[in-house]
Amino acid sequence: MNLWPASHRGKASLQRSMKDFLKELLETIAVALLIFMALQASVRNYRVELSSMESTLMPKDRLVVNKLVYFHLNTETIDKYVPFIDIWKDNETLFPLHPPSRADIIVFHFPKDPNRDFVKRVIGLPGETVSMEDGKVFIDGDKLNEPYLQERDNHNMAPTLVLPNSYFVLGDNRRGSSDSRQWGQVPLGNVVGKAFIRYWPFPDLSLL
Numbered sequence: 001m002n003l004w005p006a007s008h009r010g011k012a013s014l015q016r017s018m019k020d021f022l023k024e025l026l027e028t029i030a031v032a033l034l035i036f037m038a039l040q041a042s043v044r045n046y047r048v049e050l051s052s053m054e055s056t057l058m059p060k061d062r063l064v065v066n067k068l069v070y071f072h073l074n075t076e077t078i079d080k081y082v083p084f085i086d087i088w089k090d091n092e093t094l095f096p097l098h099p100p101s102r103a104d105i106i107v108f109h110f111p112k113d114p115n116r117d118f119v120k121r122v123i124g125l126p127g128e129t130v131s132m133e134d135g136k137v138f139i140d141g142d143k144l145n146e147p148y149l150q151e152r153d154n155h156n157m158a159p160t161l162v163l164p165n166s167y168f169v170l171g172d173n174r175r176g177s178s179d180s181r182q183w184g185q186v187p188l189g190n191v192v193g194k195a196f197i198r199y200w201p202f203p204d205l206s207l208l
Contacts, residue, residue, distance in 0.1 A: 043067060044193065046107055046117065052171035052178065053119055055150050056105070056208075062200035063119070063208075065107045067193035069097050093165055093188065100125075100167055100191060102139075103148070105208050108169075109190040112183055119195060120179055120186075121148070124160075124168030132157035132181075135174065148172055157181055167191070 048061040057063070073094045093099075100106055100122050110116040124130035129140050135152030137144040153174040162168050166185040171177025180186070198206050 045199075046119070046195070048119060051176050052173050053105070053121070054173040054176070056121075056148055056172045057119065057195075057198065060201075061198050061204070063107070063195045064197040064199060065193040065195050069194050069196075070100055070188075070191055071096060072099070072188065100188075100194070105195040106167075106169070106186075107192045107195055108186050109192065110183075111186060111190055114190065117192065120169035120171050120177070122167050123170045123180075124162040124185075126162050126164050126166060128162050128168075129159045130157070130162060130168045131159040137170075149174070151175075155181060165189075 044065045044067055046063045046065055048057045048059055048063065051059055073096075074092075102122055102125060104122045105119060106122055107117055107119050110118050123137060123144070124139065131138045131141075132155050134156065135154050137146065149172060151174075155174065160168070163185060165188040167188070168180045168185050170179045170181070195208050198204055198208060
């Protein structure tokens with residue numbers, strides 16, 4: 001049986017306590033980093049700067065944007081890494097959850113300047129034809145019901161085909177919005193995600 005002076009036993013106990021503390025600290029930091037990285041990959045917050053989405057969104061409203069909901073894979077990329085499976089069409093885009101849907105409010109990199117982010121509403125989907133007559137929107141010749149609008153403008157637009165993997169977007173404030181009517185469609189690759197919560201101002205907290 002080995003006997004150690006009390007001072008040695010106290011020192012050894014202190015060292016073990018320090019090691020346990022450092023281990024727990026490192027584990028906590030690692031978990032916090034993983035959570036931070038997961039949040040960064042899945043959500044992002046934005047502040048509305050302009051009035052193009054009034055009265056749905058107002059300037060200075062703050063939004064949470066879901067970046068994962070439109071996650072997609074191109075079949076060419078899948079074929080590159082899994083060459084022995086061929087169960088889909090060539091150059092098809094697969095959405096594990098779902099693609100952007102009509103009336104979704106999305107945040108995207110402005111096609112003319114990717115350093116700027118815009119927020120608009122999805123109106124036309126890939127393969128559809130969008131037109132406007134006296135401010136009324138038509139999809140493939142059928143008038144679109146838009147309950148989110150408070151007023152329309154008198155804009156007219158010739159039938160426009162929405163390209164594959166692209167989206168025709170409009171602001172809810174049609175009189176004060178620069179959108180697909182002026183600068184064209186939004187490629188899927190420019191879409192950041194779906195705005196799904198307005199968290200500020202707090203009294204207006206709501207799901208979008």
